[in-house]
Every structure is written in structure tokens, then in C-alpha cells.
Amino acid sequence: MFGIKKDFICELPKKYYTLSNYEKGVARWCPGCGDHAVLSSVQRLCREKQLPPEKTVFVSGIGCSSRFPHYMNTYGFHGLHGRAFPVACGVKFRRPDLNVFVITGDGDCCSIGAGAWIHAIRYNMNITTIMFDNQIYGMTKKQTSPTSRLGTISNTHPTGSVLPPVNPLQTSLGMSNVSFVAQTADWVPGHLFATIKAGYEHPGFAFIKVIMRCSKFMGPLVEEMTTNRDAVSILTHEKGIQPDDGTLHAYKNHQIHDPTDINAARELAEDQATSYLGLFYQNKDAIRYDQYGAHNLGFTPEEKITAVNAQLDKFAV
Amino acid sequence: MKDGNGSLASPSPKTSNRRVIKEHILEIVSDSGEGAQKAGQSFGAVSAKMGNGVWTVEIIPADIQPPPRTKESASGIRIRFGSGKITNAGDEADVLVAFNEIVPYNRIEQNVYREGTIVLIENKWATDESDEIRKSYATAIQDFKDRKFVVHEIPMEEECLKLTPNPKKGKNMWVLGMLCHMYDRDMEKAAAQVGYIFRSKSKAVVDSNLQLLQAGYDWASDHLDLCYRLPSVESEEELVVMNGNEALSFGIQAAGIELCSMYPITPATSTSHHLAECIQSSGGIIHQAEDEIAAVGFAIGASYAGKTSVTITSGPGLALKTEFLGLAVMAEVPLVVIDVQRGGPSTGLPTKVEQSDLLAVLYGQPGDAPKVVLAPSTIEECFHFVVLARRIAESFRMPVILLSDANLATGVQPFPRPQLREEWLSPPVDQSPRAEGAMPYGWDEKTGLSQRPVPGQAGGEYTLTGLAHSAQGKVTYLPEVNQKTSALRSLKLATFGRTLKPPRINGDEEGELLVVGWGSTLGAIEEAVNIAREQGGSVSSLHLRFLSPLEPGLLDIFKRFKKVMTVEINYSDSLDDPMITPENRRYAQLAWILRAQTLVDVDCFSNVYGQPLGPGKILARINKELSKLNQH
Structure with a gap:
């Protein structure tokens, strides 16, 4: 009617979520903290993917990074130090309809939560994990972190830390059933967004390590990381994360790396001198524990009662 | 077979000469792996089917494969059965069937036999080729006689060899047949039970075991002058028979709980074994976590997402879950936690009973962490309390902790078959x-x-x-x-x-002594109290199911008795110790709570031998207390 053909009318989604639909409160991180950048990227991802806020859950542990869920206008679970993974896995196990993210830090993930972390990798549930690695305990005021470089001066090691750091990439890549390992940095926004997006799109457990600035306690390190561009190399490959032009322009070192090659990924992860940004490894076919967890959902009460009665028959006198 | 055509014999003609007994306690003890438990479980099941009251409890070695013919190797079962209802494992055994002369010493050390206990012992060791074994056997037999046991030496292996080249694999069924004759068990029911336990085996295996069963029966009929009868009435109610951990598993499913997140720990794990067998058929799933902390975290995650979950553990695991329990309280996440208590502290006595986690459960979390705590006191309550726990957890938005123990976990008892109801199941997750x-x-x-x-x-x-x-x-x-x-x-x-309603009092509403218990000691306490009352003692008992909050009206009840005393299986200082005074005495755990809540001078009788408290020991203590009260 009125000259407009019926198939001209496209169906609009009932609701279009804007960035403000995902924003909540004012983030209380220090000025210059890298956490702000990740928050913006994640909110952008939510908008791009139009994730319904009520169907999205951010689970965190304890630490600066773990305040993250409080600044998302979605469901959140700000739980215990080191225990974000079991909680997130429990959320996802019987609720495949929920989008689950884990926000954790280097201490939360690689120290107190290390046991849960490596098993979360092995469970390979469809969860996107962002690990904020600033190489220091910030919330408790500058103690050595498991990823602090050897010799890092902190309140617990005033003359310098005495052990080499945990290498989270190496550890992840060493775990059986690993399916997605990537590294990015908070001050490379295009790359950061592309990496988080690739992690979200990965069908399984995506482990994203974000190299973070802690300007409050790690000023010299931040200075070195952000200015010494020779120490950074961008991973490129058709199967990898496609970096934006800005990133490729800012960082001249590029490394072609096939993310299906786990041995090559492990070699890159071992390289102490260079920080590679990009997708280290991806296997879309790894066994998914969340699929096992959700395989028998939705029994009716009658079905449940019938099944229990059939079992009780075996114990009948 | 007697009649030569393969059918099972009719009950022995000696039936009329049988001694009528009210109940018996029977133990079968063998080396680990000889099948004493299978024989005993079958005997218990047959007795339950005949309408007898039954309580069985397994005797489990602490090691996986202890060396044979050692005390540590003792593996077996205790069966208490009688004409009426049986609520606990009782005191000293009336009959012991032993597969060698060493394993009984494991039990003798625990004082579970008495003068007059009948010992039916495998006699093949008397003619063993090893001098040492022959000597050991002779010494033990003499020792048994010195202890005034009534010894019958039984040619178990010799008789089994007539039917099977490997008697180690079938002796238990022969023994079952022998016991069936002794106690006039229904052989059709026994044969059906043997068929059931070997249901996954070939027909040849089933037939061979049925032959051994009949052979044992026939041998006893011809050679054994021990014939008893326990009058019984077959129950009109439909019954199920299972142990407490299996009852928990059924309760979890009947409550519609769709996730059990656990980490293996004795004595809780067998609940998960049963769940693993069947929960997927009723729409649920088990998650075996990487550790105890992750197990509860996973459960809390699922509960937060609308699927109220259960985690099952024992003392050491409970300690690890402490921080998450505090979170569930603080953030008001519904959660069911089952703690099948064992001996503690630390690794303690993994396979033995204790009621030592009460205070840890109530006060173990830093900060104030109020939660509901309830304790089933029978196998049947293990089932129903899980259903109850889920409903409380969801209605009150808090963790509910269920305290079972090793005694309930392995105790087997028949109870009325639960009539499952839709309202017991979790409601669908609200997505409105x-x-x-x-x-x-x-x-x-x-x-x-x-x-x-x-x-x-x-x-x-x-x-x-x-x-x-x-x-x-x-x-x-x-x-x-x-x-x-x-x-x-x-x-x-x-x-x-x-x-909540005030607790029911067993006995008079007022009197000299009130015994207060909780958990698995119910049967033993009430049996002891009832015997004391029959003997004229002014004693009553009450049994708490809710430990937090406490059931109401306790102060009013306590005031009506001269003395209140808890009976518990946990540690308390003895006032007989010269170092201990009423001021520094550390009380049994429920006693602490009752003293604090009522300001009544509640006494306690408790110990940590790792054994269920038998009615005899409780009765002795009751009588001691009553005579003290009368002196005053």
C-alpha cells in the first residue's frame, strides 16, 4: 500500500543496544591504568555483538582488574581471590544460553588461582577470559606478582624479586586441550579490540593475556613497554587476528605465525626478548566440557520422577 | 542338589526344633577380596525381604590391598537383624563367621565379641602345609576358647572344592547358604538375591554360585546344630533398602538438583558413585572438580545462574570450602552442602565415624556466617533431608549444610519407599x-x-x-x-x-535425666533409653535434627529434668582427668551450643574411638548418671 512493497520493510531488532546500555558507574581505577582501555573495548564488543545485558555474565576474582564487573551493566560475579574460573565454569555448565566472560589478573590467575586456571583451560568451556597482566599487585599496594620480572623491586622484595616469572603463555600452551591463546596490550586499542573479539568468537575457552600498564607502581616499566617498540612484534597470518593499520604502522616488527602450529606457538611464547602480540594458538575442535554439561538439559518433572522411580525399583525390597 | 533335578530344597525338617530369638548380631569377616560383604549384604537383603528389621554396616580395611591373613586385611560386614525394627548396629556380636584365624583379631581389639559369641571358622588352616600357619591356627583356636567363644570349625573350603576348583571365589556363597539354614531364611528369596548380585555375569557363574548356596545350606542341615527362627511380619508397606550415601543420592535427584559438584573424599564419595550411575537419567550431571575449593565454587556458579546445586564432602574438604561458604552466606546464594563426617582433625580417621564438624560448620567462616544446619539421624532422613535442604536454601537464599556421618554412610536399612512428588523438584529457572x-x-x-x-x-x-x-x-x-x-x-x-516445632521427647516429659543427641546416634540412644526405662530408670531422650537454628522450646524442656546430658561421637575432656575442671573442660560439640544457648549446665558423654556408639555403652552411662542423681 502507498506504493511501498512489502519486502521493502526490513525487520529491525526489537531493541538496539548502545554503549550506554553496557556502562555502569564510574570506574575507580587510577588515571593512566590500562584497565580503562579494556573496559571500553569490551563494551564496544558487547555493542557490536548486541549481547543482551541480561544474558551476559562477567565473573572475576579479587584485585584491581576484578572490579571490572561492577562497571558493566550486565550480570556480574565479583567473587573470591583466585576462584573466578570455577564459578564461571559453574555458571556456563548448565546455562549454555549465557555469554560468560572471566576477568582476572596476574596474581588472581597465575598465583592463587593457578590450579583453577590450568583446569579451566582443559575444560575448554565457551568462555572468554581476559587476564590483565601488569606484573604487580596493585590493590594491596605493590607486592611482587608471579609475573614480575626477575629483580622487580616491590614492598615484599625491596632489594628485587629473586625468582624468574611465571610465563602465562607458556603455561597455557603446555596444558592439554588448550584451544585459544592470544596476547595483546592495553595501549594498542585496535589490536586490543580485535583480540577480544577473536576470543569472543572462538568456540571454546579463549585465554587472552593483556599486557597492562600500572602507572601507579610500575612507572619505569610502563615507560619502557610503551616506548621501546622494537621489543614488540605483531603476529600476522590469515588464520590469525587481523591487526588494524594503525597497529601495523606503529609497530614495524611483524612475524608471520600460523596459529594452528602449537610447536611454533610454544617457541614464540618462550622468547623472553620480544613480546608478540596476536594469536599464538587456536584449535576450534578441542573437546568442549560445556557441551557435555548441557547435553541433558530440560527434563520435564514427569521424566525426572520416572527416572528416579526406575532407579528406586532396583533398591525395592 | 538334594532332589537331583536342580530345584531348590524346601526348608529343613529341623525347623520345628529351632530356637526362637528376637534378634541376632552376625559378623562375617574375611581377607579383603573374599566376598564377605557380598554374602552379608545378600543375607541382609533376604532378611529385609522376609520382614525382619535389619541394620548392616561394612567392615572396611583402610588399605586397598593389605597383605592377606593380617589384622589389617579384615574385611567384612556386621548384620543386626531381628523381629522388630532395628535402628543401629548394636553392641557385641552373637555370631562370627571367620575365613581365617587372624582377621577376627582386628575386631577382637575393638571389643565387639563377648563370652558366648559363636565362632564359625574355616578349618582348612589346621591342615595347612606350613608349620607356622598350623601353629597360628591352633593358638588362635585355643585363645578363642580361653575367651569363652563357642568355636565351630567348619570345612568351608573342603566342601566348596567338591563343586568348584577355585573356592576362594565361591566360599562366600557357600557361607550364605549355611547361614540361610541357621536362620531359616527363605531359599527362594536367597536364590533370587544371588541371581541379582551376579546379574551381569554369565549363566554358568550364576549357576555355580547357586550350587554353592545350596551346598552350604545342605551341609548346615546335616552337620550344624545351630538353628534359629526370627518371627517376622512381611511389611505391607513398600520398602527400599539402601545405605545412607545412596539415600543422599536419591534425595539429590528427588529434589530435582541438576548438578552435583564434588571432589573425591572418603566417606562421602560413594554418594557420587551412585549419582554417577544414574543422575544423567534424571536430568542432572556430576562434575568432578580439580579440588574441593573449585568443587564448591562451581556449585555456587551454577546456583547463582539459577540451578541450585549440591557439593558433597567430608571434614578436610569442608575446611577447604570455608571461604566459598562465607561468600554464599554474604552474597545470599542458595547452596546445599553435604558433609559426611569422619574422624578428625586433619586426615584423621577417613573411614571411621565421628560427629566432629558441627562447630566448624557453624563457626568455621571468618566473620558472622549464619546458615541452616541439619543432621539426618536415619537412612530415610538422609533421603528426605536433601529435598528439604534445597527448599530451605532457595526460600531463605542461603547455604544449607547437611551433616551425615560414616555410620549413616555405610549403614544399610530398609525404609518406606519414598513416594516422589513434583513439588519436591526445583522449579524451572525464572527468566521473566x-x-x-x-x-x-x-x-x-x-x-x-x-x-x-x-x-x-x-x-x-x-x-x-x-x-x-x-x-x-x-x-x-x-x-x-x-x-x-x-x-x-x-x-x-x-x-x-x-x-520449627519443639522436638519430640522419647519417654516422659519430665524426670531425672534427659539425653540429647543428634545425627546417627538416634537408634542407639533411644534403644538404651528404652531399656533403662523398662528397668525403671527415670530417663528420656530427645534428638535434634536442626542444629542451626536450634529447634524451639529446649529451655522449657531442659528445666523439667534434673540433669541434661548430650551423647555424641566427638571429643570432650573427662572430669576424671586431674587437669580438667568444670571451668577449663572442653565439652562435646552440641553440649557447647546447648550450654551457650540455654545457660543450663548440660553435661556430655562422648568419645572418639571411631566406632558407632552402641546402646550398651550408652545404657551403662545412663545407669551411672541415674545412680549419681539418686545419691544426691
């Missing part, structure tokens, strides 16, 4: 939008109750936090908020407590 303005913690000021939002509910978005928080779920450090929210969480217990 939240009402405008509904807060994540919209506490009712009077009761402390609030309705939780579940992910998926539009308008309910909030961030759950273990930090102090406001009704809006916002982190806050305001002093008045923490005081107020602590009060609201505590108020929920008082609100729940208002729904």
Missing part, C-alpha cells in the same frame, strides 16, 4: 523480567528475606559481590550498612526457626 525497581537485595526488614535475580532476567542485572553491599548490590563501606545487613542475614535464621 524483574519488576521495575526490584533490587537484587530487596530485604524485607522483618524477616531478612529477599528475592534473588537470576541471570537471564531482564532488569535484574547486578554484580554479586562478597564485599559489604547495599540493597542495590552496590559495594559500600558505610558502617551502618554492614551492621544492618549482618542483622538481616542473621534474621533469616530466626525467621526460619519460627517455622
Whole structure:
């Protein structure tokens, strides 16, 4: 009617979520903290993917990074130090309809939560994990972190830390059933967004390590990381994360790396001198524990009662 | 076979000469792996089917494969069965069947036999080729006689060899046949039971075991002058027979709980074994976590997402779950925690019974952490209390802890078959939008109750936090908020407590002595109290199911008795010790709580031998207390 053909009318989604639909409160991180950048990227991802806020859950542990869920206008679970993974896995196990993210830090993930972390990798549930690695305990005021470089001066090691750091990439890549390992940095926004997006799109457990600035306690390190561009190399490959032009322009070192090659990924992860940004490894076919967890959902009460009665028959006198 | 054509024999003609008994306690003890438990379980099942009251408890070696013919190798079963209802494992055994002369010493050390206990012992060791074994056997037999046991040496192996080249694999069924004759068991039911336990084996195996069963029966008929009869009435009610851990597993499924997240720990694990066998058929699943902490975290994650979950553990695991329990209290996440208690502290006595986790459960979390704690006292309650626990957890938005113990876990008892109901099941996860303005913690000021939002509910978005928080779920450090929210969480217990009735008193409503118990000691306490009452003692008992909040009316009840004493399986100082005074005495765990809550001078009788408290020991203590009271 009125000259407009019926198939001209496209169906609009009932609701279009804007960035403000995902924003909540004012983030209380220090000025210059890298956490702000990740928050913006994640909110952008939510908008791009139009994730319904009520169907999205951010689970965190304890630490600066773990305040993250409080600044998302979605469901959140700000739980215990080191225990974000079991909680997130429990959320996802019987609720495949929920989008689950884990926000954790280097201490939360690689120290107190290390046991849960490596098993979360092995469970390979469809969860996107962002690990904020600033190489220091910030919330408790500058103690050595498991990823602090050897010799890092902190309140617990005033003359310098005495052990080499945990290498989270190496550890992840060493775990059986690993399916997605990537590294990015908070001050490379295009790359950061592309990496988080690739992690979200990965069908399984995506482990994203974000190299973070802690300007409050790690000023010299931040200075070195952000200015010494020779120490950074961008991973490129058709199967990898496609970096934006800005990133490729800012960082001249590029490394072609096939993310299906786990041995090559492990070699890159071992390289102490260079920080590679990009997708280290991806296997879309790894066994998914969340699929096992959700395989028998939705029994009716009658079905449940019938099944229990059939079992009780075996114990009948 | 007697009649030569393969059918089973009719009951022995000696039936008429049988001694009528009210009940017996029978133990079968062998080396680990010889099948004493299978024989005993079958005997118990047949007796239950004939209408006898039955309680069985397994004797489990602590090691997986202890060397044979050692005390550590003792593996077996105790069966207490009688004409009426049997509620506990009882005191000293009337009959012991032993597969060698060494294993009984494991039990002798625990004082479970008496003068006159009949010992039926395998006699092949008397003619063993090893001098040492022959000597050991002769010495033991003499020792048994010195202990005034009545010894019958039985050619078990010799008789079995007539039917099977490998008697080690079939002796247990021969013994079952022998016992069936002794106690006039229905052989058709026994044969059916043997068929059931070997249901996954070939027909040849079943037939061979049926032959051994019949051979044992026939041998006893011709050679053994021990013939008893236990009158019984076959129950008109439909019964099921299982152990406490299996009952927990059924309770979990009947409650519609769709996730059990656990880590293996004795003596809780067998619940998970049964669940693993069948929970997927009833729409649930088991998650074996990487550790105890992750197990409870996983359960809490699922509960938060609307699927109220259960985690099962024992003392050491409970200790590890402490922080998460505090979070569940603080953030008001419904959760069912089952603690099958064992001996402690630390690794303690993994396979033995204790009731030592009560205070840890109540006060183990830093900060104030009010929660509901209940303790089943029978196998049947193990089933029903899980159903109850889930409902309380969801209605009151808090963790509910169920305290079972190793005694209930392995005790087997028949009980009325639960008639499953739809309202026992978890309701579907609410995914409807939240009402405008509904807060994540919209506490009712009077009761402390609030309705939780579940992910998926539009308008309910909030961030759950273990930090102090406001009704809006916002982190806050305001002093008045923490005081107020602590009060609201505590108020929920008082609100729940208002729904409870005062406990039932076993015996008179007033008198000299009141015995108070909780958990698996119910049967033994009531048996002891009832015997004392028959002997004229002024004693009553009550048994608490709810430990937090406590059942109401206790002070009124306590005031009606001259003395109140708890009976518990946990440690307390003895006032007989010269170092111990009424001021520094450390009391049994329920006694601590009752003293604090009622200001009554509650005494306690408790110990940690790792054994269920038998009615005889409780009776002796009751009589001692009564005579002290009469002297005053």
C-alpha cells in the first residue's frame, strides 16, 4: 500500500543496544591504568555483538582488574581471590544460553588461582577470559606478582624479586586441550579490540593475556613497554587476528605465525626478548566440557520422577 | 542338589526344633577380596525381604590391598537383624563367621565379641602345609576358647572344592547358604538375591554360585546344630533398602538438583558413585572438580545462574570450602552442602565415624556466617533431608549444610519407599523480567528475606559481590550498612526457626535425666533409653535434627529434668582427668551450643574411638548418671 512493497520493510531488532546500555558507574581505577582501555573495548564488543545485558555474565576474582564487573551493566560475579574460573565454569555448565566472560589478573590467575586456571583451560568451556597482566599487585599496594620480572623491586622484595616469572603463555600452551591463546596490550586499542573479539568468537575457552600498564607502581616499566617498540612484534597470518593499520604502522616488527602450529606457538611464547602480540594458538575442535554439561538439559518433572522411580525399583525390597 | 533335578530344597525338617530369638548380631569377616560383604549384604537383603528389621554396616580395611591373613586385611560386614525394627548396629556380636584365624583379631581389639559369641571358622588352616600357619591356627583356636567363644570349625573350603576348583571365589556363597539354614531364611528369596548380585555375569557363574548356596545350606542341615527362627511380619508397606550415601543420592535427584559438584573424599564419595550411575537419567550431571575449593565454587556458579546445586564432602574438604561458604552466606546464594563426617582433625580417621564438624560448620567462616544446619539421624532422613535442604536454601537464599556421618554412610536399612512428588523438584529457572525497581537485595526488614535475580532476567542485572553491599548490590563501606545487613542475614535464621516445632521427647516429659543427641546416634540412644526405662530408670531422650537454628522450646524442656546430658561421637575432656575442671573442660560439640544457648549446665558423654556408639555403652552411662542423681 502507498506504493511501498512489502519486502521493502526490513525487520529491525526489537531493541538496539548502545554503549550506554553496557556502562555502569564510574570506574575507580587510577588515571593512566590500562584497565580503562579494556573496559571500553569490551563494551564496544558487547555493542557490536548486541549481547543482551541480561544474558551476559562477567565473573572475576579479587584485585584491581576484578572490579571490572561492577562497571558493566550486565550480570556480574565479583567473587573470591583466585576462584573466578570455577564459578564461571559453574555458571556456563548448565546455562549454555549465557555469554560468560572471566576477568582476572596476574596474581588472581597465575598465583592463587593457578590450579583453577590450568583446569579451566582443559575444560575448554565457551568462555572468554581476559587476564590483565601488569606484573604487580596493585590493590594491596605493590607486592611482587608471579609475573614480575626477575629483580622487580616491590614492598615484599625491596632489594628485587629473586625468582624468574611465571610465563602465562607458556603455561597455557603446555596444558592439554588448550584451544585459544592470544596476547595483546592495553595501549594498542585496535589490536586490543580485535583480540577480544577473536576470543569472543572462538568456540571454546579463549585465554587472552593483556599486557597492562600500572602507572601507579610500575612507572619505569610502563615507560619502557610503551616506548621501546622494537621489543614488540605483531603476529600476522590469515588464520590469525587481523591487526588494524594503525597497529601495523606503529609497530614495524611483524612475524608471520600460523596459529594452528602449537610447536611454533610454544617457541614464540618462550622468547623472553620480544613480546608478540596476536594469536599464538587456536584449535576450534578441542573437546568442549560445556557441551557435555548441557547435553541433558530440560527434563520435564514427569521424566525426572520416572527416572528416579526406575532407579528406586532396583533398591525395592 | 538334594532332589537331583536342580530345584531348590524346601526348608529343613529341623525347623520345628529351632530356637526362637528376637534378634541376632552376625559378623562375617574375611581377607579383603573374599566376598564377605557380598554374602552379608545378600543375607541382609533376604532378611529385609522376609520382614525382619535389619541394620548392616561394612567392615572396611583402610588399605586397598593389605597383605592377606593380617589384622589389617579384615574385611567384612556386621548384620543386626531381628523381629522388630532395628535402628543401629548394636553392641557385641552373637555370631562370627571367620575365613581365617587372624582377621577376627582386628575386631577382637575393638571389643565387639563377648563370652558366648559363636565362632564359625574355616578349618582348612589346621591342615595347612606350613608349620607356622598350623601353629597360628591352633593358638588362635585355643585363645578363642580361653575367651569363652563357642568355636565351630567348619570345612568351608573342603566342601566348596567338591563343586568348584577355585573356592576362594565361591566360599562366600557357600557361607550364605549355611547361614540361610541357621536362620531359616527363605531359599527362594536367597536364590533370587544371588541371581541379582551376579546379574551381569554369565549363566554358568550364576549357576555355580547357586550350587554353592545350596551346598552350604545342605551341609548346615546335616552337620550344624545351630538353628534359629526370627518371627517376622512381611511389611505391607513398600520398602527400599539402601545405605545412607545412596539415600543422599536419591534425595539429590528427588529434589530435582541438576548438578552435583564434588571432589573425591572418603566417606562421602560413594554418594557420587551412585549419582554417577544414574543422575544423567534424571536430568542432572556430576562434575568432578580439580579440588574441593573449585568443587564448591562451581556449585555456587551454577546456583547463582539459577540451578541450585549440591557439593558433597567430608571434614578436610569442608575446611577447604570455608571461604566459598562465607561468600554464599554474604552474597545470599542458595547452596546445599553435604558433609559426611569422619574422624578428625586433619586426615584423621577417613573411614571411621565421628560427629566432629558441627562447630566448624557453624563457626568455621571468618566473620558472622549464619546458615541452616541439619543432621539426618536415619537412612530415610538422609533421603528426605536433601529435598528439604534445597527448599530451605532457595526460600531463605542461603547455604544449607547437611551433616551425615560414616555410620549413616555405610549403614544399610530398609525404609518406606519414598513416594516422589513434583513439588519436591526445583522449579524451572525464572527468566521473566524483574519488576521495575526490584533490587537484587530487596530485604524485607522483618524477616531478612529477599528475592534473588537470576541471570537471564531482564532488569535484574547486578554484580554479586562478597564485599559489604547495599540493597542495590552496590559495594559500600558505610558502617551502618554492614551492621544492618549482618542483622538481616542473621534474621533469616530466626525467621526460619519460627517455622520449627519443639522436638519430640522419647519417654516422659519430665524426670531425672534427659539425653540429647543428634545425627546417627538416634537408634542407639533411644534403644538404651528404652531399656533403662523398662528397668525403671527415670530417663528420656530427645534428638535434634536442626542444629542451626536450634529447634524451639529446649529451655522449657531442659528445666523439667534434673540433669541434661548430650551423647555424641566427638571429643570432650573427662572430669576424671586431674587437669580438667568444670571451668577449663572442653565439652562435646552440641553440649557447647546447648550450654551457650540455654545457660543450663548440660553435661556430655562422648568419645572418639571411631566406632558407632552402641546402646550398651550408652545404657551403662545412663545407669551411672541415674545412680549419681539418686545419691544426691
